[in-house]
Amino acid sequence: MSVTSSIVETSTRRPVTVFMFTLALCLFGFVLLGRLGLTLLPDLSYPTLTIRTDYAGAAPSEIENLITKPIEESIGVVKNLREVRSVSKAGQSDVLLEFNWGTDMGLAGLDVREKLDIVRLPLDVPRPSLLRFNPSLAPIVRLSMSRNNTSNSLSDSELIALRRLAEDEIKRRLESIEGVAAVKVSGGLEDEVQVLVDQEKLSQINLSIEQVANRLKAENVNLSGGRLDEGSQQFLVRTINQYQSVDEIANSIITSVDGRKVYLRDIAVVQQNYKEREAITRIDGVEAVEIAIYKEGDANTVSVSETLRKRLEYIEKNLDEEIELKELYNQSDFIQSAIDEVLLNALIGGILAMLVLYLFLRNFKSTLIISLAIPISVIISFNLMYGFNITLNMMSLGGLALAVGLLVDNAIVVLENIAKKKEQGLDDVTAAREGTIEVAGAIFAATLTTIAVFLPLVFVEGIAGQLFSDQALTVTFALIISLLMAITVIPMISAFGARKGFSSIEPNDVVVDKRPLWRKVLTFPFRLLFILIPMFILTIAISFFQTTSRILGFLMKFLVVPFNAFYSGIENIYSRLLPWSLKHKAAVLIIALSAFSSTWLVLQKIGVELIPSLSQGELLVELKAPAGTPLKDTDELMIQANTIIRNISEIERTYSVAGTGNRLDSSPEKGGENRGELNIVIKKPLSEEKEKRVINELRKSLEVLPGIEVKIDKPALFTFKTPLEVEISGYNLAKLKEQNDRLVKLMAENDRFGDVKSTIQQGHPEVQIEFDHEKAAFLGLNVPEVAKQVVSQIRGTVATKYAFRDRKIDVLVRVNEEQRSSVEDIRRLIVNPTSEKPITLEAIADVKVAVGPNEINRISQERVAIISANLNYGDLGEAASVLQSMVDELPSVPGVEVNVAGQNEEMKVSFDSLKIALGLAIFLVYLVMASQFESLLHPFVILFSVPLAMVGAVYALFITGSTISVVVFIGLIMLAGIVVNNAIVLIDKINQLRKAGSAKYAAIVEAGSARLRPIVMTTLTTALGMLPLALGLGEGAEIRAPMAITVIGGLLVSTLLTLVVIPVLYSLFDRKD
Known part of the structure; x- marks a missing residue:
């Protein structure tokens, strides 16, 4: 057996x-x-680690040579490393490591840390930090915190209180959640104790900013003095010396001059104020505090969001009634909606399949x-x-x-x-x-x-x-x-x-019950109960089943009659069509060949893309003012843009951030204050057409803002590159910029490309200080020490922390604003405050205003300029061809290489491997069928149903306006395994009849008639099961629909042609009779 x-x-x-x-x-x-975890799609973002190193005051070229290059060389040998990218900005180096899918990121992190431990970096560079996420990705959750008041603006004290609450209560409690990589608070005002020193008074007592800072640091300390045993009592000895108030800081003794004590208040103004603002956040035009939550690279978005919401519910209960904590954006909502839509489609598909079964059975x-x-x-x-x-x-x-x-x-x-x-x-x-x-x-x-x-x-x-x-x-x-x-x-x-x-007891077997009579009597009611309850439940179930059957049977009568007439018509047509086809084989084959050949013409008219874009109901509008624009002016620009955008009827809500805000990929020293971001929420119901319409209206509306660069994008669900990217590689930055500018101009002139941006951008205006080393040496000054003096005087030094209401506030020491408010003030800075005769900066250096480099990008340890663009119209494949022709027309520059990359590069790799997979799939299907039929001929005949299916798939995509993407290719591979089943059933029946003695022609006709019903039944159940997916309704439909359209179109046309073409081919190829 x-x-x-x-x-x-x-x-x-x-x-x-x-x-x-x-x-x-x-x-x-x-x-x-x-x-089971819940995600939108399988993880399409490569596992990433980011090595971030801060080096205050260093220019991009210095960051590249001193930090980025040594790190790249060290980690280049890490296992499973796919690609290394880096960005060297003023004061910061980011090295992004992309690993192959399936890499154990815990082990990868240990490997990277091991390599970082042996990197030789300058002594004054802080230890590099390792981030388990890509800082360029958008946060998964955005929260706003504001006050419930009727005014349209908040006072400074209210903004400070909101920022304190966000930093102390919200941020701390959210950072501990598993899967949360970072929580960044932006907006509001942040506490700071400012010590604003008069440099002339400081010079008179021969002290430097660093010495003042060190003195404050030494004064503000609590130390343990050990233990004291006195008799039977034991005491702990502690020195209590921390600052208790701002006045106490001002009354600190800094030094003595001629026996007279010099207090800090004598040489500086000490005040509790707020830090220089990095961002101004507005919700529907009103200032607020924004809290952005980023997830770890391999964390589950939905599970992290669920935990966040539970934690926020607890936090809100403990907040004052005046404080309003609102969720602005949650990526998991879109994911959950998309998954719910798939489940609903599957349920409806199952019901439709059952309906088809009932109509047949x-x-x-x-x-x-x-x-x-x-x-x-x-x-x-x-x-x-x-x-x-x-x-x-x-x-x-x-x-x-x-x-x-x-x-x-x-x-x-x-x-x-x-x-x-x-x-x-x-x-x-x-x-x-x-x-x-x-x-x-x-x-x-x-x-x-x-x-x-x-x-x-x-x-x-x-x-x-x-x-x-x-x-x-x-x-x-x-x-x-x-x-x-x-x-x-x-x-x-x-x-x-x-x-x-x-x-399993046989009827003749006799079972003897040897229990006493009294036990039988006592247990009889319980035995009867155990018999009656199951019988009652079974009776109810049978009654429900019978009643439901009658009701459904009655309702189905209205469908059964027309369906019977419809199917009888199909049977009549097919009973005449099949004999005619067998007698006119040439005509049938010409029609089939013509249909297949026409698909190549139709294919040329179908667009190509990597993966369909998803409509999430939210858009990100990035505005960039001219470099050097102060934050206050950028905020005015954002208010103006918000007013313009609110006139678009399909926009539900907006919130804006002027400055660096919650962007984790922004430079700490430049490139932030002139940038703003508007987040736009579109009214439901969502659709791709509505989203495109809103984008077009946004572009037209924002054209009125002069000199402003506008980029419109969607929240990043994956670390996809932009649709089109051009990588211009070479060492010489001047030559890179030359080739970059040529291509940017060509792309900007072509209306196919939108949001054309380059990493080589207009530099930031800066005050450059070039030292005369001979003069400095003659005056006995050390240039590095002078540079540190300048940094301390302008940017300041955080001397210590001031304990205020259970929080630690920075104590910043620097020159007062009146002595550093202009370029002339910078020239007059005293660079030798500890000497008897003061020397100003202009005596040993040339101080001038110039434009400095913005950032230096590198890929695979080579400098690159990256030009990115979105598509205004057309498909990715056509746009890539146009872009490649532009690149080919560029004049050759020695040492510079230009390569079209972006999603187009990933698309080529995916499509090439999918073509191989499709060929292998068809071959494997042939192997299985050959083993089943013990024949090489019959499986060959059956395989003709695959190209017939391609006819239906291509025309279905063309009629519905779908593009060819990775999703469609997957549908084609599925189709290859499904469509052969109908041909298998048909050929198998023909062979059975011929073995029973029927002639070839009679066997083909009889088999076609006998197998029509099961073939139509299985085709309709499969097609209708997928129909809800193909309709493209709800969130995530852009990905679901193309695959279902491919399978349904291919299956229906293949079934129609299989019932006619396969019998014709069988009669031609099988010569036995």
């Missing part, structure tokens, strides 16, 4: 065992469903038995998804939704064969056993052909591999489980009607 026969035999003989085992797997599936019981395959297969699949660490995402759930129609195919075949056996006079148990065993081999082969297309997964690279893997595995799991369902649960239910009980 074969394994399959043994399984079927057990299922019919021991139904309780099968039922309990199935129930247990379903229960485990339900439990594990709650433990016209038997509610049979429909219900077959339909059980859908929920049971899906629920049990959750066990395997958990074991393989697959999250619930649009691809995995979309795979289950696409497979809804396929899951019933095996059950249909088994149940129909069992029904035929019953018609032949066999009892229920025997019919169930023999009917299942007879078709087990066929359904195993059919399932294997569908699964085989997913095996080339291992050869798929890039984003396609990440997208494909979850869907491939979930579909495979569901189909395998549906196969097991077909050979266990279906025969068990079919045989159940003949079973009168579940005991």
Whole structure:
């Protein structure tokens, strides 16, 4: 007895065992469903680590040579490292490490830290910090904190209080949440104790800014003096010397001159004020504090957001009623909505598939038995998804939704064969056993052909591999489980009607009850109860089943009659079409060949992109004023832009940030105050057309702002590059800029490209100090020491921390504002305050105003200029071709190389590997079929259904206006495994009839007529199961719809042509009669 026969035999003989085992797997599936992670898509962002190093006062070129290069050289040998990018800015170095998918980031982090420990950096450079996220990604949650008052502005004291609360209460409690990488607070006013020194008075007592700062630091300290034992009492000895007030700081003794004490108040103004503002945040035009939460690179967005919301609920309970904490944006809302839409589509698809089954079978019981395959297969699949660490995402759930129609195919075949056996006079148990065993081999082969297309997964690279893997595995799991369902649960239910009980005791066996009479009497009521309760429940269940059947049967009559007429028409047409086709083979083949050939013309008109863009209902508008624009002017610009934008009717809410705000990739010293960001929330319902319309209106509306660069983008869900990027590499920055400017001009003149930006931008205006080393040496001055003096006087030095209301406030020491407010003031700074004769900066240095470099980008340890652009119209493939022609027309510059990159580069890698995967999938399907038929010819004939399916897929994409993307390619690979099943059923029946003695022509005609019904049934169940996905409704539809459209279009056209073309090809190729 074969394994399959043994399984079927057990299922019919021991139904309780099968039922309990199935129930247990379903229960485990339900439990594990709650433990599966929830994401929008499989992780499409490469795992990243960022090495950030701050070096105050250093220019970009110094940062590059002293910090960035040594770090790049050191970490270049880290395992699984995919790409190294870096940005050297004024005062900061960021080295971004991208790792291959599947890398253990814990071990990778240890490896990177080990390499950093041996890097030789300047002694005064702080230790590099390692961030487990990409700082260029948008935060997953944005919060606003404001006061519930009627005024349109907040006072300084209110802004300080809000900032304190955000820093002390909100930030601290959110940073401890697992998966949160960083919490950044922006807006409001931040406390600071300012010590504003008069440099002339300081020079008179021969002290420097550093000495004053060191004195304050030494005064503000608590120390432990050990322990004192006096008799039986033990004391701790401590020196209490921390500042208790600002006045105490002002009364600090700095030095003595001629026996007279010099207090800090004698040479400086000491005041509690606020730091220089880095950002001004406004919610609908009113100032507020913004809190941005960033997640770790490999953290789950939804689970982190859920934990954040629970923590925020607790925090809000403890806030004053006047404080309003509002969620501005939560990335998980979009993800949750998209996942809910997939689940709803799968449910509707399942109902439609059941409806088709009922219309064909016209038997509610049979429909219900077959339909059980859908929920049971899906629920049990959750066990395997958990074991393989697959999250619930649009691809995995979309795979289950696409497979809804396929899951019933095996059950249909088994149940129909069992029904035929019953018609032949066999009892229920025997019919169930023999009917299942007879078709087990066929359904195993059919399932294997569908699964085989997913095996080339291992050869798929890039984003396609990440997208494909979850869907491939979930579909495979569901189909395998549906196969097991077909050979266990279906025969068990079919045989159940003949079973009168579940005991294995034979009728002639006699069981003697030896219990005493009194025990029998006492236990009789309980025994009766245990009999009556199950009978009552069973009676209710049967009554409900029968009532439901009658109601549904009555309702379905209105559909059954027109459906019968429709299907009878199909049968009549096909009964005449098939004989005609066999007599006019040439005409049929010419029509099929013409249809296939026409697809190549249609393909040229279909756009190409990497992955469809998702409409999230939010847009980011980045405004950039001329370099050097102060924060106050940028804020006025943001108010003006916000007023203009609010006139657009489809915008629900706006919030703006002037300055660096919550951007973690901004330079700490420059490039921030002239930048602003407007976040725009679009009114629901969302659609791609509405989003494009709003973007166009925004561009037109903001044109009235003179001299302002505008870039419109969407919140980044993944670390995708922009659609188009050009990397110009070379060492010479002047030559890079020359080639960069040429290409930027060409792209800006072409209206196809929008938001053209380059990393080589207009530099920031700066005061440059060039020292005369000879003069400095003659006057006995050390240039590095003088440079530190200048930095301390202008930017200041944080001397110590002042304990204020359980918080630590910076005490900043620097020259007062009147002595550093202009370039002339900088020239008159005293650079030798500890000497008797003061020397000003202009005596040893040339102080001039110039434009300095902005930043230096590097990729794979080579300098690059990166030009990025979005598309105003057209598709990515066409735009990449236009851009490549522009690059080819550029004059050659020695030492400079130009390469078109961005999403186009990733698209090429993904498409090339998908083409190979598609070819391998078709080959594997052929292998499975050849093994099944023990023939090389018949599988070859069946494979013609694949190009026929491509005809339907291409025309479906063209008619619906969809583009060819990675998602569509995945649909084509799925299609290759699905469409051959109809041809397999048809060819298999022809072979059976010919073995029974029928002539070739008669066998083909009879097989076509006999297999029309199951072929149409399985095609409609599969197509209608995917129909809700193809309609493209709800969040995330941009990704779901193209795949479903591809499969439905290919399946419907392939079925139509298979019923005609495959018989014609069979009659031509198979010469035996």
